[in-house]
Amino acid sequence: MTPSKAWSAPRWTTVVVVLLATLCCLFVPALGVKHENFKKCDQSGFCKRNRQFADKAAATTSWTSPYALDPTSLSFSDGILSAVVLKTVKDGQEKVRLPLKVTFLESGVARVTLDEEKRQKGDIVLRHDSKARKERYNEAGAWALVGGLETSKGAALSDKVEEGFTKVFYGKGGKHQAIIRHAPFEIDFQRDGETHVKFNQRGLLNIEHWRQKVEKPQEEKKEGEEAKEEEKKEEAQGEDESTWWEESFGGNTDSKPRGPEAVALDITFPGYEHVFGIPEHATRLSLKTTRGGDGNYKEPYRLYNADVFEYELDSPMTLYGAIPFMQAHRKGSTVGVFWLNAAETWIDVVKPKSIPNPLSLGVLRHTDTQTHWISESGLLDVFVFLGPTPQDLTRQYGELTGFTAMPQSFAIAYHQCRWNYVTDEDVKDVDRRFDKFKIPYDVIWLDIEYTQEKKYFTWDPLTFVNPTKMHKQLDKSERKLVAIIDPHIKNTDNYPVIDELKKKDLAVKNKEGNLYEGWCWPGSSMWIDCFNPAAINWWKGLFKYDSFKGTAPNTFIWNDMNEPSVFNGPETTMPKDNLHFGNWEHRDVHNLYGLTFHNATYQALLERKKGTIRRPFALTRAFYAGSQRIGAMWTGDNLAEWSHLEASIPMILNQGISGFPFAGADVGGFFGNPSKELLTRWYQAGIYYPFFRGHAHIDTRRREPYLAGAPYTEIITQALRLRYQLLPAWYTAFHEAATTGAPIVRPNFYVHPDDEKGFAVDDQLYIGSYGLLAKPVTKEGQSSVDVYLADDQPYYDYFDYTVYQGHGHHNIPAPLEKIPLLMQGGHIIPRRDRPRRSSGLMKYDPFTLVVVLDKDGNAQGTLYLDDGETFEYEQGAYIHRRFSFDGKRNSLSSSNLVDRVTVKGENYLKTMAKVRVEKVIIVGAPKSWRNKKEVVVMEEGKKESARKKTVEMEWFEGGKGRADWAVVRDPKVGVGRGWRIDFD
Template sequence: MSQRLVATHLVDMMAPVLVLWLVMSLSGTWAVDKGNFKTCDQSAFCKRQRALKPGESPYRALLETMELTGTRLTLQLINDNNKVRLLLELYRLQGNITRVKINELKPLKPRYEVPDVLIREPPTEPLSLLSQDENGVVLSLGSESQRVIVSARPFRLDIMEGREVLMSLNSRGLLAFEHLRMRKDTFSYKVTSTVASVWDNIKRVFSSQVDPEGEKKEEADPASQAEKAKEEEEEEKVEAGMWEETFKSHSDSKPNGPSAISLDFSLPGVEHVYGIPEHADTLRLKTTENGDPYRLYNLDVFQYELYNPMALYGAVPVMLAHNAQRTTGIFWLNAAETWVDISSNTAGKTVFGKMLDYVQGSSETPQTDVRWISESGIIDVFIMLGPTPKDVFSQYASLTGTQSFPPEAAVGYHQCRWNYNDQEDVTSVDAGFDEHDIPYDYIWLDIEHTDGKRYFTWDPHKFATPKEMLQGLMDKKRKMVAIVDPHIKVDSNYKIHNEIRNRAFYIKNKDGGDYEGWCWPGSAGYPDFTRADMRDWWASMFAYDQYEGSMENLYAWNDMNEPSVFNGPEVTMHKDAVHGAWEHRDMHNLYGFYVQMATAQGLIQRSGGVERPFVLTRAFFAGSQRYGAVWTGDNAAEWEHLKISIPMCLSLGLVGISFCGADVGGFFKSPSTELLVRWYQTGAYQPFFRAHAHLDTPRREPWLFGPENTALIREAVRQRYTLLPYWYQQFYHAHRTGQPIMRPLWVEYPQDPATFALDDEFLIGRDLLVHPVTEEGARGVTAYLPGKDEVWFDVHTFQKHNGAQNLYIPVTIRSIPVFQRGGSIIPRKSRVRRSSSCMMQDPYTLYVALNPQRTATGELYIDDGHTFNYEKKEFIHRKLFFANNMLSSVNLAPDSQFSTQSWFERIIILGASKPGKVTLKTADGQESQLEFDFDASMSVLTLRKPGMNAGLDWNVMLQLP
């Protein structure tokens, strides 16, 4: 081997070690070092904006500039301090949404407007003028009852329904828009200033000829001169951080100067707000008056701290506000670093001015005030007016799309570790699941499977024959996920690097060269995924003839896509890096969104558009739901991390990202056996179900903790697989409607204040309530069962409980408290096999839980589980309902051509009465008597082997004695 090859090999071997050392140093040896991440006071624009005082707005609306053209209102705003004008645009969108845009009227250069997140240009509806006077204007938002009031001095905007203020904008006067300007010490500024000065002198001379007193008058205006001097003095005071700032050892140049934007929103009558993930915090967002605002800035945070507003891996700038009367939402479409302040106030402060004389207000009414602050871009906000939670979900889905519909196997269990050592290790782990009778669908490979962290490659020694490995999994109807990160090793012998460099696809640094930073391979370049041609090329790399060794059962995982830059500021990219005409600061939070988009596109293209992709991402933004799943990042094997996984996933579901989960067992550290078992029991009832562990942790495959714990984990995983028909049905509905899969109780019980702050239990769809055990050594939990006139059935014991109560539940290590809502029908599959694909044609069991009115409804959805053929109506969709002692199946997809071999092997009716006989009538008119058992002590009726096909019409009649 040549000296050069030896040296290269040593560098490849040492780079990960050096990087690990660097990361551990940055992160405080596997614990977050908050000193590596900015506070608001250390973020110049946040500190600057937060220093503004409420009630001193310099902005007023110039009513004489108003234009109303059908569906669009435009109006100029002026800042009386600096005379800079802004342009306000207001739209009424279909579906009860109002859009407000504010930009500079004449910016020095275009400001960044977020592309690609909206699925289309939202359709608009007409606006009409109701009244106007010197104080403002009143517009109709589609009806007389819903109006928007624009007040002129100071500018504010109120959205009303009847006499109720739903939301106010700039009611606290915190609108701020830092206009683009030239730096005073630049040549361009001096030339421009000189030209302007000469022109002013010419005008003064001309003016003095026309009016001899003109020059004298201008010179004698001390108020004007004082105002100008004061403005210059104020600008000098805040000069620090406006054109550049330093954090730790990193300098952030700002060639375009200060460009921050801010706007406040007041929510009368609201005490509970939710959303703006990702934060490791409670479901209900907290007030931030006494600390930092919530931060939205995608960052690689090792072992993040809990109950903290610090930024994490993803950013979705969507907030929901809820009270017993109404749910509304705010979607702040901006991809720059953003801070969100939340405070409590009183409704009386939103009610003033002639235009609002007829509004009733009470100082005792609660109110939440929210302020959004972003570093750059424009104000582009969508106000979703509900009125119900489901309306807000539909409104947001109409803007950014719905959750992608995954292959059914992706809803099963995933086994992952950093890293499975080699092909033999993969084979051994795969065999271990069979030996211990635990089902799974995907086994995962982390970064060590590659050839020296070169993505789209395999280690030539440890994974020498990847197709043989993949074929072995395929023979068992199992699949694999391999990591493909967006940092590309700088290596002239690496095809991917050479292609990206030759096509000039790398992000540039401020000086025009390719941006380079340190990540797992050592020195790495970062492809510019904001470019459509780059994304197209990246997608083409997943083709089977490009990604050598890949097969149709290999899927993808995008990690480190915040992007993570180990030697960058805050472990991410420098903000003055360049994407074409734009700085990275403008679009930072979009990078991971684009990486997942391109990867999903690649998996679809490689199959000719036939197969659904599965892509997991760590970084995300609004709209990421269209491309796959997310997880909560580098958590730890601690009880508090288990608990926080629930509100973290609930928060994501509220803003459209339903396919969420947390690393089962915790990524860092080693869980106790009790914690591991409890985590499996919790993860089995979250949408994305994956175990994962750090490289330095002891192995933790499910069978390594003794036969008793293996049995407990097996049972939790098997519960997941029996419920796959219901889970898959929920994903179908999320894809069609935008409704969350894992949802807080208040979504289904919006008028029950007892549900508003609950985040230790949740619903799957409407009909399953889960209260995981997340306390060490717990001997009981207290679950709130909602619904005054409802009943809930324990899915394990079939015991019936009334709603609207706090129920104490004794638990053992085997317990997973789950309840089925009375009035629901849930399909299950009782024959658990080694993977979901092995269960495709297996029979169903229906669990019919009767409500006090002795009725129940449900659905059954079946398709091929992996292609896009469902878009061609190739699926079975049945409505199941029980009423008048008859259970029926009715076709909801009459045009479907799809069929199944699956049949019903059992029907279990909870809360039933004992029948005299049971008759089955099929679609062809044939009747037969069914055998049944009745448990009088629990009122459970079991119909055995009814035998009808799952895709056909039928009725089952209970004839009571």
């Protein structure tokens, strides 16, 4: 939520303060984002300085980077190269020592860190009242990284000695090479002898080193001298010191006790035209340039988690989350970098053009992508990935920051939400009406109004009279409830939570070291500091059933406003000179705050009750690298407009390739009232979001699917049933993400990495590894869509088996009742076809296998199953099968993908013993089967007499551009056992 509604507050004076501070957002119609509330690069001192630094370097033909590696400091041991980089300052009179470490990891990833040599006490003059740490923040990795840091045993210095260079071979078979130039300091990262990533090629490396603050005496100016003074400043040579020690914006002043400490570096991807990633921005998948050119951005991409009211589209402006992971892609190669820094960060992207060869007749082509990364504080800490495939990058990044948490099965079904369901009777009525209209759903959500006076861990006694009874009604249909809990704690009397927060000293502090007080929904509030381990332990206790009374095992949590959003703070967030645990300034950790709060909630849900532990579900709005280990995210407060529906597709695709695939957007749009056509089309698109939730603002009209009326309710219901029908495929895709880092929904370049024409395609998506290609309708009045096919395999319409084949665009009918969905030949898709009220009621339903033959008559697919609730899958309690159709033998088989058999695994197999495959559909069935009436089925684990049997088969002719198909009904084979069906 974003400020748009009044809140309760303890005194009239404080109400006036809050109203004045947030007037731009309160009681006004939707007017769009308030740009004046958020900085541009020129208004952010460190960004402006480094952009000017870049301009100076570009304008000087003789520019040389002032950074050089001291060769006498070099050492190499156990996969780690250490040295000192010297920064020349003050016309060569001073050298700043910057310890360098290049770590070569067993995975083939390289890590480069550049710090600043620790100064002795007294070397730096800080504000006398500052409690901030003097050294650079170096703990981002403790939150973001969980593995993949084993150093390479095979990394080795080159035997060839070359003056001015140091070379290291690393990676599998020594195919990677880091070439480190000493003066000026540069690094080239090569794969198979070709450079793919270059550090400091343009000489924009800039570590703003520690320096003493010199208090200049104030001179009395005579009349008329002010203008002359300004002229002198403009003419002065050297660095702009105006924002070194203090900076103001929007009426707020940021004290900077440590002075300027930005880190910046240019990173070039030679030969790469397309770069992706660095979410969260409302942009296309392939990132635009930010410095010049028609249709491109004038501002850098900004990463600074913020509560942006009614965010605009096609913009590099910051949003709610930050993942500083960028990929560059071209035919045959994908590489990338991960900029491990949690401070405010800006990224320029430039794509210079050059003539590729003398015979090109003047035709210009992009050959390089040049990026410029600028962070306000912290270390320079960068991971380099050399691929060569998109799958390599997502796996290696996941090994470092963690793979997606395996959710409970209900979490990937449909969620029904609005701000707010106003009473417990309202919740129960919505639940009953979904059943009345036979519309499936799994989760209903509560926003802030369920609390008593915006006090979290309470229920409003007048409106939520009996939350236990409400939970019990939901539980009868295996449904869940999600309640919102935000990081701001109401600062009021007679509220034990705030009393304990203060007593235990667990809140964020201001620059003087006192408890920080700001304003949010409750009025005066304080913010829990989850960088403090004691705060996490305290937070865990608040969620226990005897503490948060009225909750139950089917209660889960939504973390909103955790950027953190502060209504009266600079840029609607917390002052940068606030202090966190360990006396780190907020500027150092800002982009991590949301992750730490989300993590505390996840830990709390794990410990609610002793005994069998259920997997937590916790949604977050703010995030950082590593948040994927904890739960889901959504794209925040979008608008009920066609353009926002269209933008949701590339935004969610970008989340997926950036390591956080459990992503969604508010179906229907948060602000405003969608037309019935828009609402219907949004549901048809939303069924392809990994996180699928309908949500709306409190001032919008109610829009539950059953209210739309004919034919819209029926069409939306059919879309929802399609999502539920394909839940086995979705759950298997989640398992793949949780074990390999692969996106759940995938852009064209990820599936077809050699198809150059499709690299920028971002309005369609593939679901998991199933060849399911969806193209949502995102334009008003549209009755057909152009789907881009990147290969020459046959693609079949999911519903009527119409065949589309051939590289390029194909027009597909899409009247309102039609969902454009194709099946790529070569895949086997598992589904559950029986309509149920919730996913929990489908647990023991039989399966249908849709075998979609490729042009050679083959197909493959997998199915992953576990109990959908606990962590027992980690002890082997799961089913993982591979299905294969061999076109030469005309046989379909099921084989085991489980590596080991455990007691838990055997027990789980017993619970699933009666779950069977009830139907097999062969799409693209050979015409030679026309007269075939039977198939032979053989199953493992049965008595000899029952192992082989004959089952009926029916063949159907497609006609009119449709494929032929065949159906085997009830082959009587168990989903957890091996079997084979012979069609010849």
